[in-house]
Amino acid sequence: MGYRLSKIYTRTGDSGTTGLGTGERTRKDDPRIEAMGTVDELNAVLGLLACEPLPEDLTELVVRLQHELFDLGGELSLPGMVLFPEARVAELEAILDRLNETLPPLKEFILPGGTRAAAVAHLARTVCRRAERQVVRLAREESTERLRPVIGQYLNRLSDLLFVLARTLNARAGVTDVLWQKRAASNEKG
Numbered sequence: 128m129g130y131r132l133s134k135i136y137t138r139t140g141d142s143g144t145t146g147l148g149t150g151e152r153t154r155k156d157d158p159r160i161e162a163m164g165t166v167d168e169l170n171a172v173l174g175l176l177a178c179e180p181l182p183e184d185l186t187e188l189v190v191r192l193q194h195e196l197f198d199l200g201g202e203l204s205l206p207g208m209v210l211f212p213e214a215r216v217a218e219l220e221a222i223l224d225r226l227n228e229t230l231p232p233l234k235e236f237i238l239p240g241g242t243r244a245a246a247v248a249h250l251a252r253t254v255c256r257r258a259e260r261q262v263v264r265l266a267r268e269e270s271t272e273r274l275r276p277v278i279g280q281y282l283n284r285l286s287d288l289l290f291v292l293a294r295t296l297n298a299r300a301g302v303t304d305v306l307w308q309k310r311a312a313s314n315e316k317g
Contacts, residue, residue: 148205165258241297248293
């Protein structure tokens with residue numbers, strides 16, 4: 128890091144632009160800024176999840192994910208820089224497989240809920256999916272030198288992991304997942 132923030136407001140964004148880590152200025156509604164902002168939002172939701180009373184191993188996982196998202200956001204803010212290790216995708220897959228092995232097979236769609244912590248994990252999952260969509264949109268405009276595919280791959284696996292994490296949180300709390308119940312058309316007319 129070249130410098131630390133000592134002054135929070137700079138007024139440089141008053142014109143609708145913001146600075147990337149490279150120093151270049153871009154619109155605040157640029158697809159890269161949208162992706163960076165959503166990754167930041169996801170990190171904030173994970174911070175909320177980390178405040179919940181979680182099993183220690185899952186708290187450690189959530190905090191690890193927060194650090195990884197900060198690294199990922201750093202690479203988004205520094206187009207062309209490699210800051211995010213590609214190995215993290217495989218690491219997420221291993222964690223996902225390990226957690227999923229402990230869960231009963233899923234035969235129905237589930238609704239976000241069960242425990243509060245599981246609901247927050249589902250919220251994080253939906254924000255993660257939005258971040259992934261924004262990275263896909265950005266990838267249509269950027270070269271792979273400025274946006275490596277690993278960024279989208281990581282977000283894709285992370286959203287899957289957050290789904291399994293929500294189920295794991297419910298299971299460890301002894302709460303069943305909230306199953307979606309299809310309503311018959313005749314029941315909805317009343």
